[in-house]
Amino acid sequence: MKTGALPTTYFEGAYTPIENAKVSIMTNALQYGTAWFGGIRAYKQQDGSVGIFRLKDHVARFASSSKLLGVAIDTSPEQIEKIILELGRRNEPTGDTYIRPFAYASETNLSPNLAENHTFRFACYMFPLGDYIATDRGNRVIVSSWTRIDDTIIPPRGKISGGYINSALAKQEAIAQGMDECIMLNRSGKVCEGSSMNIFIVRDGTLITPTITDGILEGITRRSIIEIAHNLNIPVIERSVERTELYVADEVFFSGTGAQVAWVQEIDRRVIGAGTMGPVSTQIKDVFMSAVRGQDKKYSKWITKI
Numbered sequence: 591m592k593t594g595a596l597p598t599t600y601f602e603g604a605y606t607p608i609e610n611a612k613v614s615i616m617t618n619a620l621q622y623g624t625a626w627f628g629g630i631r632a633y634k635q636q637d638g639s640v641g642i643f644r645l646k647d648h649v650a651r652f653a654s655s656s657k658l659l660g661v662a663i664d665t666s667p668e669q670i671e672k673i674i675l676e677l678g679r680r681n682e683p684t685g686d687t688y689i690r691p692f693a694y695a696s697e698t699n700l701s702p703n704l705a706e707n708h709t710f711r712f713a714c715y716m717f718p719l720g721d722y723i724a725t726d727r728g729n730r731v732i733v734s735s736w737t738r739i740d741d742t743i744i745p746p747r748g749k750i751s752g753g754y755i756n757s758a759l760a761k762q763e764a765i766a767q768g769m770d771e772c773i774m775l776n777r778s779g780k781v782c783e784g785s786s787m788n789i790f791i792v793r794d795g796t797l798i799t800p801t802i803t804d805g806i807l808e809g810i811t812r813r814s815i816i817e818i819a820h821n822l823n824i825p826v827i828e829r830s831v832e833r834t835e836l837y838v839a840d841e842v843f844f845s846g847t848g849a850q851v852a853w854v855q856e857i858d859r860r861v862i863g864a865g866t867m868g869p870v871s872t873q874i875k876d877v878f879m880s881a882v883r884g885q886d887k888k889y890s891k892w893i894t895k896i
């Protein structure tokens with residue numbers, strides 16, 4: 591997916607045109623993946639403004655990765671929130687926008703050593719984004735032969751750049767088979783998530799999703815869907831899910847900032863449920879999409895207008 595960024599970024603402590611936001615080829619983050627990132631969406635609101643979805647929660651998760659890695663970041667969560675809003679004002683997005691906060695080891699030294707790269711630099715850019723994977727049709731998916739990284743390898747609890755090689759390999763395998771997306775299993779063989787999205791299944795009207803100790807990213811969309819389901823009186827269980835449970839589920843969908851709510855039609859060439867978008871997925875997607883667009887007062891707490 592190619593993207594054209596909006597003109598202004600935040601880089602090396604200043605608001606800078608995107609053309610000037612460049613690093614050396616020797617940068618430690620570029621060589622070793624010593625970086626982490628966030629992914630936030632801003633949506634066109636009902637009243638014509640543009641609102642950021644769960645900004646504070648995204649910034650809190652982003653900032654917590656410095657603890658995972660045991661490093662510092664040169665910008666506080668409060669400053670990051672202000673910078674994102676200021677970038678929004680400067681770029682004046684007119685439609686749906688993706689915001690990418692980024693923290694990276696900016697030294698040009700020669701070793702994968704976080705002690706020598708203790709303070710990460712903050713940067714941020716944004717670009718227009720529609721669907722990341724299809725939401726208007728069913729997705730065809732495989733269970734990947736690549737095992738998901740786990741907490742003892744590269745913590746999937748953080749969006750750590752180097753860890754995304756694991757996602758990239760699984761996605762490559764799916765694309766090579768003519769599929770849209772992959773599902774990865776953890777080292778115990780339990781279902782984790784897609785390359786950049788969490789997963790839900792529906793069985794007998796109950797929503798089931800892998801627990802946060804199964805090696806998943808603690809998704810903010812996932813959390814939002816669980817809250818929406820509670821409000822709709824849809825039972826939710828967070829527990830381990832086995833591969834073959836996917837095959838016999840009534841419905842399966844992905845959730846994520848990029849993915850939004852994206853239903854799965856086929857897994858490993860087996861049709862899921864009736865092969866159409868099921869009633870629970872439809873209900874969750876409708877409420878989620880009206881929440882992100884500021885059409886549902888109950889969820890207006892999740893929107894920060896630019």
Ligand code: PMP
Nearest residue numbers: 786787788807809810811846847
């Ligand atoms: N899992 C992974 C590996 C991801 O990269 C993402 C995207 N951030 C998600 C799940 C979904 O998380 P969120 O809903 O917070 O975007």
